[in-house]
Amino acid sequence: MVDRNDVEAAAKLVGERVRRTPVITVRGRDLGLPGELSLKLELHQHTGSFKPRGAFNRLLQGALPGAGVLAASGGNHGLAVAYAARELGVPAEIFVPVTASPVKVQRLSRLGAQVRQVGEHYADALEASSRRAEETGALVVHAYDQPEVVAGQGTLARELEQQLDRIDTVLVAVGGGGLIGGIATWFDGGPRVVAVEPARIPTLHAGLAAGRPVDIEVGGIAADSLGARRIGGLAFDVATRTGVRSVLVGDDDLIRARQLLWSELRVAAELGGATALAALLTGAYVPQSGERVVVVVCGGNTDPSDLGPPRAH
Known part of the structure; x- marks a missing residue:
């Protein structure tokens, strides 16, 4: 088990060895979406991800x-x-x-x-x-x-809570589950946490359906960052305890989300880092009117040569 006390202890231990990454709030219409949303730009962390x-x-x-x-x-x-x-x-x-x-x-x-x-x-x-x-x-x-790893990743949620006055829902990409495990641990009983997974690597989705972690076939274009074969036991326990739901997106959706982040916001995410946004673009997750949604852009270790030109207006 990992709890909020573990995340709090991790924040004190890690201290200034990690960056406090920025949050930007954007008009949904800039991305073809209603309302507005916030992006937690964790791709600006040391080494280009939350890790x-x-x-x-x-x-x-x-x-x-x-x-x-x-x-x-x-x-x-x-x-x-x-x-x-x-x-x-x-x-x-x-x-x-x-x-x-x-x-x-x-x-x-x-x-x-x-x-x-x-x-x-x-x-x-x-x-x-x-x-x-x-x-x-x-x-x-x-x-x-590992408990220490999950608790460390949870410091992102603790930091995010300090940066925004209100959060209703947080969309998080999932591979093995360390990040969503930490985030759901911190937000237990607070904002809704939604897992977003590539349809070809549905580790948590498959585990929730089976009632336990199970092996899956790994494939698709985000396998280099989200390519775990099975959801971690710690993440699965937290997800089931806190009511995390999982939605799936396709490989083409990941490409579109990544290119849109670049063309409209100049955010150079990797495919795994763009996964959470894809849930909104595809309607896999549809916010209610006025819902305050945060998308975690969790990684940016990518070759920028195929990001594509800015979209014409």
Whole structure:
């Protein structure tokens, strides 16, 4: 279990090691939507995603082993762990699938991490990293299913609550569930939290339907950032306890949302980072009149060459 006290403790421990990322409120009509909405621009966090929040909270729990830290990742978590390790002066070894974004792999190397590419999917990298951890004794930092990681990600919600006077609903992309687990933990009993998932990677959606976490087939264009095979147990427990619902969007919807963020707002999100907005654009989630919606733009580690030209008016 992770609760609000854990998130509060994480915020104090992590402190200024993470950025307080901006929130912008935009007219819905700028995006072809009614009303207005707010965007939490977490892509401006260190390393380009929300992940350093959980990574720092895990690494700062106590003395770190001489072997350093180890993580498996689709890319963003690895970047966060490598960054936190560099800041704290310990080595990092990061396992990623061969399908990981070249942009992310290059950045991992620049951060000084030892990068190992294994298998087609995150689950393959995770299995290889677990074997390596037994050999080295390095501290394992799980991408989404450790209490310290979930609590660290929850600091985003705590921060968001301080930035806006009113929040009715928060739309959050889901892969393994660390982010939505932390956000739903903090907002338990408060704003509604809605999971947005690619239809080809419905980890939480499938788990809710089955009544337990289940393995799914991973596919689609957002697999490098949202490509977990199964929802994390911690996230599943929080989601079921707090009444999180899941909606699905297609790959074409992700592309449209990402290009719209760039053309209209000059926000260069990755596909996973644009997933939450896609729920509004497609009608997968339809707000009521006057509802104050926040979309978490959770990552921006992308190749900007295919963002497309600004839309003509």
